Amino acid sequence: MWNEILAHFETLEHRPLERMAILVGGLLLFWVIEGAIPLFPLKYKKSKLRHAGVNFVFTVIHLIIHTFLAILIIKLSDWCAATKFGIVYWTNANILVTIIIGVLALDFSSWLVHLVMHKVPLLWRFHLIHHSDTNVDVTTGLRHHPGDSLLRGIFFLLLIFISGAPMYSVMIYQTLVVLATAFTHANISLPVKLDKALSWFLISPNMHKVHHHWKQPYTDSNYGAVFSIWDRLLGTFYTLDTKDIKYGLDRYYPAEKDEDVKSLMMKPFKKLEE
Structure with a gap:
């Protein structure tokens, strides 16, 4: 049975429909849950569907980019296996x-690239598109500018190279991160004690909502994707009462244009204005 599970994940990259089902299934599951137990009464500019449509434009582009990156991921992982490198x-x-090393290494890549995008002004121009959403819900999770998606792919490849993660380890992590992304961005209200308990090991919804608070230093905190250990160990863990959280950015991008796809696409190519 163990070998069958490994074989399943080893070849998962070659079954795009199954991977898409995991992505869509996770989105739909938390879409329903956030409707039943919402954390905030979000005030969409037109409707939740219109907001989702804007974010899905970026999601589709993200998935197209990843489709091409997948070729490099497979080749690099296979090269590591053939040369016993990593x-x-x-x-x-x-x-x-091997699974533990691969999963932790790739999760560290998610934390590291996130930190870098916040600290390097040029890269922040691309990442701020994710933070410009003033109504964070399950669809916000894959709202990434194409430049943001490419940089994430580069760091992902770097940590595969260092760790030597085989494809089954890579695909286990990618399945985890897809579900975790939907979970942490979903507008769901968990019991405070449960959310806090989860945050000792995993990125919990409330923990990640702090990252989407509109003011620093909270914006520059809680960078993790799946596991909270990197933020706790490396000093980027912050807490904030959910009643004090406000989404969006206090500068750089006007809140009223957070659903303007053309403006969002072009913003990284313009100088930031305080």
């Missing part, structure tokens, strides 16, 4: 440890 091979890790 931490998992240097340490002669067994299958379980």
